[in-house]
Amino acid sequence: MNKTWNNKAWFMVLPVLLLVAFSAVIPLMTVVNYSVQDTFGNNQFFWNGVGWFSDVLESDRFWQALGRNLLFSGIILSIEIPLGILIALNMPKKGLGVPVCLVLMALPLLIPWNVVGTIWQVFGRVDIGLLGRTLHSLGINYNYVNNVFDAWMTLIIMDVWHWTSLVVLLCYAGLVSIPEAYYQAAKIDGASRWAVFRYIQLPKMKRVLLIAFLLRFMDSFMIYTEPFVVTGGGPGNSTTFLSIDLVKMAIGQFDLGPAAAMSIIYFLIILLLSWIFYTVMTSSDEQA
Amino acid sequence: MARINLDHIRHAYGEKPKSEADYALKEVHHEWNDGGAYALLGPSGCGKTTLLNIISGLLQPSEGRILFDGKDVTYLSTQQRNIAQVFQFPVIYDTMTVYDNLAFPLRNRGVAEPEVDRRVREILEMIDLSSWAKKTARGLTADQKQKISLGRGLVRNDVNAILFDEPLTVIDPHMKWVLRSQLKKLHRQFGFTMVYVTHDQTEALTFADKVVVMYDGQIVQIGTPAELFEKPSHTFVGYFIGSPGMNVLPASIDGSSIKIGEETLTLDYRPQVAAGAKTELGIRPEFISLSREGMPVSISKVEDIGRQKIVRAEFAGKPIAIVVSEDGEIPAEPRVTFDPAAINIYADSWRVGREG
Incomplete structure (x- = not known):
């Protein structure tokens, strides 16, 4: 193979180079x-x-914030990934249920971060919030403004509500790509429901799960808007993330x-x- | 191992079939003998796979019953029916080793580990993958994967039947031959009831004792390879089996004389044909002889396929094929004669018997 070398070709990448320079490298x-x-x-x-x-x-301040970040990411990953898989496994594979489920799942993802924060901020308020008032009238002392545990619970439930859908949709995409013959063969081989999950569904979902895991990790580790809107980092510094x-x-x-x-x-x-x-x-x- | 009865089975994929055309499988009523080797032969979309899935229990028939050794299994699951099935495309559990793949159906049924080991090693030997036993199944080639699928079908020795759904499609021709002979050998050795779906007539004819030809959702003929060749009971069978297929010519029948275009033939029997039926004459290219005597034809093309020549000709305005031996001469003014014993008469595409 004869390759022709022409250094003018470098000019072709110049626009991209400039764009990346101004948008990323220089800042x-x-x-x-x-x-x-x-x-x-x-x-x-x-x-x-x-x-x-x-x-x-x-500084202690840094390590404490880092610790909170790791704890938060750890908790939401260990809820969202299994929950997402579970929901994806139970979603319908055909019929009218498919578009209905997909739209319902996609809804939380379409809401901007600060709106999500505001929704939950209001939802959880003890004076006017549906959740806050309901819990109060049930005699549960819930207040995310001055109780550390409640503040964390609110943030975690909010994140689960907001982002489990992403895991669900990715897993669902992995699941529907499995040919019917695999399930038929598993039936013939007498595989249990667990074996079907362990040896067919999980391996086929592995790649999308990796993506879901990484996306959720990075996103949750960089979380800012929602805790800022809901708790503002409090009570005290208890929800002050990095x-x-x-x-x-x-x-x-x-x-x-x-x-x-x-x-x-x-x-x-x-x-x-x-x-x-x-x-x-x-x-x-x-x-x- | 079991005798399998299909009792007036019909199947439609949609809800509430309205007409006959909605049925993917029109009425099938048939008995598969214990230990028989059957081939289900037919073009794509004729209902072969549907029928197979109904036997294995992956599908519930819309109507009818299935019996294994006289016991109704229509509503039993695949697992309860104890059937092995091999699919067209390889299905392997790619996080497991080759060995574990083969052991999977046995372990799921709680077979003791020494027995599992004995069976798996036997199958590994047979499919020639012993040296791969400890490797994960992921890196294998398509035909190795299919061999594992086959192996998983064969590893259980207590199955009622083994069903094959075009299992050798992805395998290269030489390996196909080897595997087919092994299946055949296995069948003789253990006497499993085997049903083998294929659209390849060579595969069907070499594998099976009895070939079941399906067309448009129904069984059109069940017979030995010789019967299918000599007395195709439907014009489709004549056309589908044999290469080239049977010549089918429109003919008008009057008593024992048959008129094709301007030519008239006389049979030694009187086919009983209902008035108004579409009548045809069928004759295989092998039973037409080309010489200087008989009825005139005009030759359009001669294909030399090695040991034989296929002559494409026009007879009474219709194209026909004639098989001539390699050194057979093709006269300048060709004429043909039909072997009277090899003539089949069809009314509305179904064969009219000599006795009828």
Whole structure:
């Protein structure tokens, strides 16, 4: 094969390069820039090395927020993934039920984040909210404003309500791609319902589950709007996640240096964890 | 192993079939003998797979009953019927090893592990995959996968019947031959009742003792390969079996004389044909001889297929095929004669018997 080399071809990628530069690389580099400099105002900056990074990493505030993030992601993943699979398994495979179920499932996904937050903020209010008042009249002392457990419960239920659909839809897509012959063969082979799930449905859903898992992990780890709207990070700091803390630091306190350092650390954590999950979950494929 | 009775089975896929045309399977009433090897032969969409799925219990027939050894199993599940079935496309459990795939049907039924091991090793030997036993089934080729599917069908030795739904479609021709002989051998060895669905006549004729030809949702003929060849009971059978298929010519019948176009033939019997029926004469290309005597034909094409030549000709305004031996001469002014014993008469596509 004779390949012709023509360096003019590089011009073809120039528009994309520029686009990516302005939308991603340059903003990211400004953050990097802030993270290694300090200022006392007047737009005068001086070099601070890894000072902000060590400040962030040594602060309890950061580790506590990170802990809350991990706990939150862990809880919602362990609810949404099994629940999503369960719902997908029970969805109809044909007939009128299919479009009805799909639309019902897609509805929560179409609602903007802050609207979801507002819905639940109002829903859970003790004075006027349907949920809050109902629970109160049943004699349950529920108040997400001053009770840590209630605040967490509200956020978790809200996230489950908002995002389980995504897992359901992805799993459903995986399920309907299984040819009928597999189920017939399983019947012939005398497989139990569990065996059908374990050896046919689960392996076929594996890829979409990986995607669902990664999407839900990244999204929940970056959660901001909903807790900001519902609890504002409270009561106390009990629902202050990294993102909320970051915004407080950057915009509330205008500590650009530490905020920049923190966002880089935050970004690297997400990248690292996603990479680990991806590697672990796909490694079994390569052994085959 | 069991004798299987299909008692007036009909099946329609839609709810509430209105007319005969809504039935994918028109009335089937038939008995499969214990230990018989049957082939279900027919074109795509003729209801072969439907019939097979009804026997295995994957489908409930709209009407009729199924009996195994006289016991009604119509409403029993596939598992309760204890049937093995192999599908057209390979179904493997790709997270399991080859060994576990084969052991799966046995383990699901709680067979003791030493027995599982003995059976699986036997099957592995037979399908020639012993060296793959410990590997996961994912990386196998299509025909290895299909061999596993076959193996899973054969691994249970207590089944009432083994059903094959075009199992060798994805297998290459040489391997097809090998596997078919193994199935045949297995059948002789263990005497399973086997039903083999195919649209390939060679496969059907070599595999089965009895071939069941299906067309448009009904069984048109059940017979040995020789019967299908010599006395096709429906013009479809004549056309479908044999290569090239039977010549079917429109004919008018008057007593024992038959008129095709301008030509007249005389039979040694009087076919009983109802008035107004569409009558046809069928004769296989092998039983037409080409010489200087007989009825005139005009030859349009000669195909040399090696050991034989197929002559495409026009007879009484209709195209016919004639099989001539490799060294048979083709005269300049060709004429044909029909072997009287090989002439079949059809009324409304169904064969009219000599006795009738």
